Amino acid sequence: MSNTFNRRNFLKLSLLAGGGMLIGIGCNESNEQAAKMPVSIEDLDFTSFNAYIEMATNGMVKIYSPNPEIGQGVKTAMPMIVAEELDIPWEKVHVAQAPLSNDFNRQVAGGSQSIRQSFPGLRNAGAAVKLMFLTAAAKKWGVEVESLKASQGVISSNDGKKINYEEVITEAAKLPIPENAPLKKVEDFTLIGKAINNVDIKPIITGKPLYGVDYKEKGMKYAAVARPPFGASLKSVDDTEAKAVKGVEQVIQFKNKVAVIANSTWAAFKGKSKLNIEWGNLQDDENTDVFDQQMNQLLRKNKLEEKVKSGDVAKARNEADQIIEKTYEAPFLPHSTMEPMNFFADVTDQKIRLVGPTQVPRSSANVVAKLLDRNVEDVTVEMTRMGGGFGRRLSTDFVEDAAMVSHLAKAPIKLMYTREDDMAIGQYRPKVKYKITASIKNGQLTSYELKEAIVNNRGMNKGIARFFPFGAVDHYSATSANVPSDVTTLWWRAPITNFLGFATESFMDELAITLQKDPIDLRLELLEKAKGKKTPYNAERMQKTIQLVKEKSNWGKAEKGIYQGFSCYYSHNSYVAEVCDMEIIDGKPVAKRFYASVDCGIVINTSGAKNQIEGAILDGIGHAMYGNMELKDGIAQSQNYDKYKLIRMMDTPVIETYFVDSNEAPTGLGEPGMPPSGAAYANAYMKATGKRMLKQPFFG
Amino acid sequence: MKFDLKINKKNYSVDVEDGTPLLWVLRDELELVGTKFGCGIGECGACTVHIDGKAERSCQQMVELVEGKEITTIEGLSENGDHPIQEAWETIDVPQCGYCQSGQMMTASALLMKNPSPSNQEIRMAMNGNICRCASYNRIEKAVALAAEKIK
Numbered sequence: 001m002s003n004t005f006n007r008r009n010f011l012k013l014s015l016l017a018g019g020g021m022l023i024g025i026g027c028n029e030s031n032e033q034a035a036k037m038p039v040s041i042e043d044l045d046f047t048s049f050n051a052y053i054e055m056a057t058n059g060m061v062k063i064y065s066p067n068p069e070i071g072q073g074v075k076t077a078m079p080m081i082v083a084e085e086l087d088i089p090w091e092k093v094h095v096a097q098a099p100l101s102n103d104f105n106r107q108v109a110g111g112s113q114s115i116r117q118s119f120p121g122l123r124n125a126g127a128a129v130k131l132m133f134l135t136a137a138a139k140k141w142g143v144e145v146e147s148l149k150a151s152q153g154v155i156s157s158n159d160g161k162k163i164n165y166e167e168v169i170t171e172a173a174k175l176p177i178p179e180n181a182p183l184k185k186v187e188d189f190t191l192i193g194k195a196i197n198n199v200d201i202k203p204i205i206t207g208k209p210l211y212g213v214d215y216k217e218k219g220m221k222y223a224a225v226a227r228p229p230f231g232a233s234l235k236s237v238d239d240t241e242a243k244a245v246k247g248v249e250q251v252i253q254f255k256n257k258v259a260v261i262a263n264s265t266w267a268a269f270k271g272k273s274k275l276n277i278e279w280g281n282l283q284d285d286e287n288t289d290v291f292d293q294q295m296n297q298l299l300r301k302n303k304l305e306e307k308v309k310s311g312d313v314a315k316a317r318n319e320a321d322q323i324i325e326k327t328y329e330a331p332f333l334p335h336s337t338m339e340p341m342n343f344f345a346d347v348t349d350q351k352i353r354l355v356g357p358t359q360v361p362r363s364s365a366n367v368v369a370k371l372l373d374r375n376v377e378d379v380t381v382e383m384t385r386m387g388g389g390f391g392r393r394l395s396t397d398f399v400e401d402a403a404m405v406s407h408l409a410k411a412p413i414k415l416m417y418t419r420e421d422d423m424a425i426g427q428y429r430p431k432v433k434y435k436i437t438a439s440i441k442n443g444q445l446t447s448y449e450l451k452e453a454i455v456n457n458r459g460m461n462k463g464i465a466r467f468f469p470f471g472a473v474d475h476y477s478a479t480s481a482n483v484p485s486d487v488t489t490l491w492w493r494a495p496i497t498n499f500l501g502f503a504t505e506s507f508m509d510e511l512a513i514t515l516q517k518d519p520i521d522l523r524l525e526l527l528e529k530a531k532g533k534k535t536p537y538n539a540e541r542m543q544k545t546i547q548l549v550k551e552k553s554n555w556g557k558a559e560k561g562i563y564q565g566f567s568c569y570y571s572h573n574s575y576v577a578e579v580c581d582m583e584i585i586d587g588k589p590v591a592k593r594f595y596a597s598v599d600c601g602i603v604i605n606t607s608g609a610k611n612q613i614e615g616a617i618l619d620g621i622g623h624a625m626y627g628n629m630e631l632k633d634g635i636a637q638s639q640n641y642d643k644y645k646l647i648r649m650m651d652t653p654v655i656e657t658y659f660v661d662s663n664e665a666p667t668g669l670g671e672p673g674m675p676p677s678g679a680a681y682a683n684a685y686m687k688a689t690g691k692r693m694l695k696q697p698f699f700g
Numbered sequence: 701m702k703f704d705l706k707i708n709k710k711n712y713s714v715d716v717e718d719g720t721p722l723l724w725v726l727r728d729e730l731e732l733v734g735t736k737f738g739c740g741i742g743e744c745g746a747c748t749v750h751i752d753g754k755a756e757r758s759c760q761q762m763v764e765l766v767e768g769k770e771i772t773t774i775e776g777l778s779e780n781g782d783h784p785i786q787e788a789w790e791t792i793d794v795p796q797c798g799y800c801q802s803g804q805m806m807t808a809s810a811l812l813m814k815n816p817s818p819s820n821q822e823i824r825m826a827m828n829g830n831i832c833r834c835a836s837y838n839r840i841e842k843a844v845a846l847a848a849e850k851i852k
Contacts, residue, residue, distance in 0.1 A: 071797025071834050181736035197793045204798035205789045206781040207734015211799060214733040222728075246717050264716075265737075266724040318822050320786025338738050338746055338799040338833045389737070419739040607793045611836065615796050618835030641743035641831065650825045652837040 004173045041094055047173045050131065051103030052082050052125040052172035059153060059166040061088055064098035067118070068109040068359050069200075070389030071615075072670035073608035077115055078122055081605055084191045085126030085184060088153040088165065095199040100361035100381035104321040109359040109386075110491065112572035113667025115604060119666055127181035129172075133165045136172035152190075186602065186663045195607035200385060212356035212384040214343045215414065220344070221249065223405045223413045224268040226258045227425045228279050230634035231486030234258065235280030239652035242274040251275070259405045265416050272418075280620020286486055286634035288331070291431050294483050295453035299327065299435045304451055307465035311475030313439075316447035320439035324514055328436070329695045332455075332629040333429040333492060334636075336646060340422040343402035347372065352379045352403060353412075359393040367396045368403040380585035390490035395427045423644060424636035428629060429492030430455035431483075434503040439475070443515060445526065447475035452500075456489045457482045460496050463536050467497075467570060468504065471530035472537070486634060493619070494671035495680035497571040499696070501675025502624065502682070505567040506693070509683040519566045519683065520550055537570035541599050545575040545660055549597035549613050552658050563589075565684025567676040574672035575599040575660070578617065579644050580653070582684035589688040591621065591653040591681055596673060598657065601664035609669050614655040616673030622647025624678035628697045645700060703763050707732065708776025714763070722766050723747045723758040726773060734774035734802045738831070745830030748803040748810075749773050755810035775804035777809060785809045788847035796834035804830045808844045817848055 046054035046062055054062040063082050069075035079095045100107060107115055130150055134633050137155040138145040140163070149156050153165045165172075196604040203210050228234060237258050239251040247267025252259045260271035298304065317323065343356035345368075352374060358364045361381040386393060402415035432454040439447040448469055452459045465478035492498065512519040530539040546568055549555070561583055568577035581593040596613050598684060603609045626645035630637040638644040682693035703713045708732065714729045721740075726732040726749075735758055738746030742757040749758045750772035777783045785805050795801050804827065811818060811826040818826065823844045832840065 071795075071799075073796070195792065195793070198795050198798070200798060201790050201793065201795065202781060205774075205786045205794050205802050205805065206777075207732070207802045209733050211736075213727075213737060216731070264724060264728045266720050266728065267717075269740075335834055338736070338744070338797065338831065340737070386733060386797060388797045390833075419741070419744075587791075610838065611793070613794055614838050615835045618837055619833070622835060640741050641739050646831050646833060646835075647835060648829075648831060649824050649837045649841060652835070652841075655838055 013014055031643035032150045046546060047169050049129045049173060050125055051098070051101060051175055052122070053086065053129045055169055057169060059092055059164060060094060061086070061092050062094045062096055064096050066098045066104040066107050066138070067114045068107065068361065068383045068385040068386065068389070069097065070359060070393065072109065072114070073198065073605060073612060074114045075385070076608055077198055077604040078118060079199070080191055081119060081122035081195060082126040084189055086130050087150050090191055090196065092153065097383055097385070098590055099383065100365060101677060107361050109389055110391070112574070112671045113670060116573055116665070117669045122211045123183050124181065127183050128178050131178050131181040132172040132175045133168055135162050135175055136168035139171065142170060145629050166168070192602060192604050193606065194232070196605045197214070197607065210385045211339050211387050211585065212344070213339055213387070213416070214530060215344050215355050215384055217344070217346075217412055219412060221261050221263065221409065221411045221413045222265045222268040223259050223261045223409070223415045224272040224418065225401055225405065225415060225421070226272055226275055226277055227421070228256045229282065229425065229636075230286050230488065230631070231281065231283035232256075232279040232634055233281045235278040237278075238276035241276065242271040245271040245274055250409055252405065252406060254404055257401070259409070259424070261405065261409050261411070261413060266665065268419055283486055283634040287632055288431070288630045291455065291483055291485065295375060295431075295433045298453045298481040298483070299451050301481070304481040307460060307462055307478040307480055308470060309477045310470070311447070313447045313449050313475045313477045316439045316441075316475040317437075320441050320446060322514070323437060323441040324440065324510060325435065326507055326510060326694060328499070328506060329498040330432050330433045330502075331627070331696065332487065333393035333623060333627045334423045334426040334629055334644070335388075335390045335492060336423065336644070337386070337388030337390060337392055340417040340419055341392070341398040342414060342416045343399050344412070344414045345399075345402040345406040347403055347406040350378070354379065354399060354403065355382045355384065356399070356402070356483045357384050358396070359389050359391075359394055360396060364396050364399045367400055371400050372403060372407055385388055390493040391495065392427055395490050397427070410507045420639040422692045424639045425488075427488050427490035429498070430458040430489040432459070432499055434500060436503060438507070438511060440514065445469070445473050445511060449476075450478040451483065452478070452480040454480065455483050455485045455487065458489050458495070458569040460500065464496055464500065466536050467500070468530070468535070468537060468542070469508075469526055471533035471535035472526035473529070487631065491544040494571060494674045496676040497569065498620070501569040501571065502678040504678055505569060505679030506682050509565070509679065509686065509690070518556065520555060521586045525570060537575070541660075542568065542570055542575050545597050545599045548658055549579055549595050550575040552597065552656065553595035555579060563688035565678035565680045565682065565687060567683060569649070569672070569676040571675050572671045573667035574669060575614070576672050576676050578676045578680040580680040580684040582688045589685055594653050594655045594677070594680065596655060596657045597660060597670070599662060599694060600669050600672070601662050603659050603665040604666055606659070609659070610657045612669040613657045616671065617655050617677045618647055618652050620674040620677030621681045622651070624681060624696050625651070625698050626700055628700070703767055705763070705767065705771060706769065707771045708773060716763055718762070718764045720763045721759050722749070722761040722763055722771070725763050726758060727804050727820050732775050736799055736802060738800065738803070745807060746800045746803040748806040748830065750806060750810055753810070753813060755807045770842070774806060777805065783809060784847040785812065785843070788843040788850065791846060792839045792843040794836055794839040794843050796836050800830060800832045804832065808822045808840070808847065811844070812848055812851060816851055818844070820845070
């Protein structure tokens with residue numbers, strides 16, 4: 001970290017260079033706390049301490065949140081960590097989104113890693129500035145810094161003197177930034193662990209500009225881009241009708257795409273719809289049923305690519321009393337972020353400005369520099385709040401298109417996807433199947449064999465291949481087979497585990513039924529065997545998490561007419577156990593309630609954390625129930641929400657979330673609630689109806 | 701073509717092609733960007749506004765057909781962000797990504813105008829047309845019930 005980074009100057013410069021941003025101004029600033037302050041944020045003179053912290057003479061503190069905010073809550077939680085160590089009242093904090101900067105590590109929203117990986121850095125940033133204030137006060141009073149204490153923005157001495165941070169701003173800001181400033185003890189945290197509102201709550205509920213789609217500059221044009229179906233190419237385009245649409249200014253071909261540039265979003269969309277395009281080279285093997293056949297064939301083979309092997313699975317099979325084998329299937333899924341892909345790009349000879357929703361600002365800068373053969377130092381990236389990410393914005397395809405169109409059109413442009421653009425040519429969750437075979441001897445699980453067939457090699461790595469029940473069974477193997485495809489596929493919320501969790505935990509339920517054991521007891525027993533083994537998960541933490549949900553859900557003692565399903569999963573460094581309560585209403589099984597217990601170490605923001613678990617469970621069962629993308633000749637068969645069902649309120653159970661009390665370092669929560677949810681639902685469904693769900697979507 | 705619109709109790713004159721959806725007039729011409737684009741076919745509810753007091757999908761309302769009508773967007777729901785629905789959303793800390801929430805709040809506030817004390821089932825039915833991809837549904841449901849409680 002360096003204190004040469006002066007955010008205020010940066011802002012001033014970018015405002016000038018932007019030729020007068022209109023509603024872009026304030027796009028990334030949170031107004032919640034600002035509203036409580038007597039003066040406007042813009043009127044305050046802030047002094048910069050490090051890349052994260054600025055303070056005004058009235059005691060107002062601006063904290064820059066480094067990572068992209070996609071709804072996972074880091075724009076609230078990350079500054080909370082800084083504020084905790086800086087030790088200031090949260091009411092005095094104004095949060096702003098930081099742009100891409102070398103001052104920060106890992107400005108990425110992905111893998112539920114923001115909190116886990118940045119926790120130490122965020123603490124250090126706050127603690128260092130606290131120490132600067134203490135040092136300045138010590139100099140002023142001529143005492144040893146060790147003799148002073150600071151709390152909630154007030155420094156106090158042994159003899160009862162008090163001074164506010166803001167009274168020593170000038171002196172403190174001149175000091176070098178200390179390394180290894182002392183950190184608080186976990187038990188002394190006063191802000192971490194509280195329920196703090198989303199920092200953008202005010203602009204969200206009043207409709208202020210916040211998102212990429214809201215960003216606008218004077219002179220900006222709107223672009224809509226027609227892109228080929230998977231594997232296809234542009235054969236011919238007649239743009240006569242498109243150009244006749246009022247407001248359409250240019251039609252530009254690049255690669256296999258056609259961009260319509262207009263003076264409004266509507267004109268760009270309308271112009272694009274009037275393009276007369278013939279796509280060539282349509283791929284007649286890019287069909288859902290073809291993939292199904294290929295996957296089934298691969299899963300019948302003995303030899304797939306080995307990921308993990310321990311013991312001798314074949315021998316255990318030969319000696320088994322009983323073999324259980326099941327295959328679980330999942331379709332392609334689009335990400336369906338509510339805010340469709342969009343990005344602002346202004347490519348000039350001097351520099352490239354990119355503004356918009358990306359989970360990967362660093363990669364965005366790098367790929368655009370490469371694409372246009374420019375120095376990456378000439379590229380700036382500002383992140384807007386995002387209307388969902390779920391992994392879609394880990395791809396830079398739309399950022400590249402925005403930059404290319406701006407470059408070719410020689411104008412600042414905003415690329416906008418229609419919902420059809422977004423859904424039909426996305427970066428799907430890969431279609432996947434798992435075949436699980438288990439051997440049972442003398443009432444014990446003796447071998448476990450996991451086979452995966454997945455599109456585009458996006459399957460389990462060696463770490464995920466070692467998830468439960470690896471370690472709990474003597475003979476274990478995990479293998480994988482690839483099905484190559486032209487369908488663009490990518491990480492989708494809880495990659496791999498979003499369906500592997502379902503397969504594993506559905507199979508565990510099946511196993512419990514076969515062994516005539518309580519499903520929770522079976523997991524606890526198996527986890528007992530995994531203790532002391534080298535596994536990515538900690539068996540004891542998982543057991544504790546299970547115990548908590550067992551108690552909270554009244555497991556095994558539910559009222560008559562309530563059918564309970566259990567599931568638990570470790571993923572993204574967090575432990576989640578879930579119980580689904582199902583009832584039969586008007587002859588139909590209905591999920592009424594979910595109990596979730598979570599071990600994510602220290603919980604930073606309990607409101608945000610619970611929100612993530614509630615959302616992940618409903619999102620998880622929603623996609624398991626309804627999500628389905630079929631393909632024919634590389635063409636998406638669902639292109640909008642009239643033909644693609646997402647969960648709605650009528651289908652939602654009530655979620656109760658409980659956290660395991662912990663002083664362990666915090667882990668992430670954007671994803672871990674999802675992997676166990678589908679199986680908890682399916683296992684309750686089995687109890688309620690006797691029918692086993694093996695294939696997603698369950699309905700429709 | 702020129703159209704005269706009454707939005708949030710203010711009069712606007714806009715020059716757009718007929719057939720332009722109200723959504724894009726709000727967003728691109730009037731910079732009222734609180735109303736969000738989600739699907740463009742009236743399925744997701746992100747673009748919900750009030751037209752003569754009823755919740756409508758602004759992506760399905762052509763500009764020429766809303767002339768002379770009372771249009772309210774999220775920006776006009778209250779003067780200071782203190783409509784009972786907005787206050788309830790804040791108390792419950794509803795949003796995750798937040799993108800769909802203005803549409804959710806416009807649907808919810810229209811419900812409460814028509815039915816100030818909805819049952820849980822009535823809340824669920826009224827809100828069923830609005831998708832939240834983050835699935836903050838539990839909190840939306842609670843917030844609507846809380847707002848109804850407040851206006852009693």
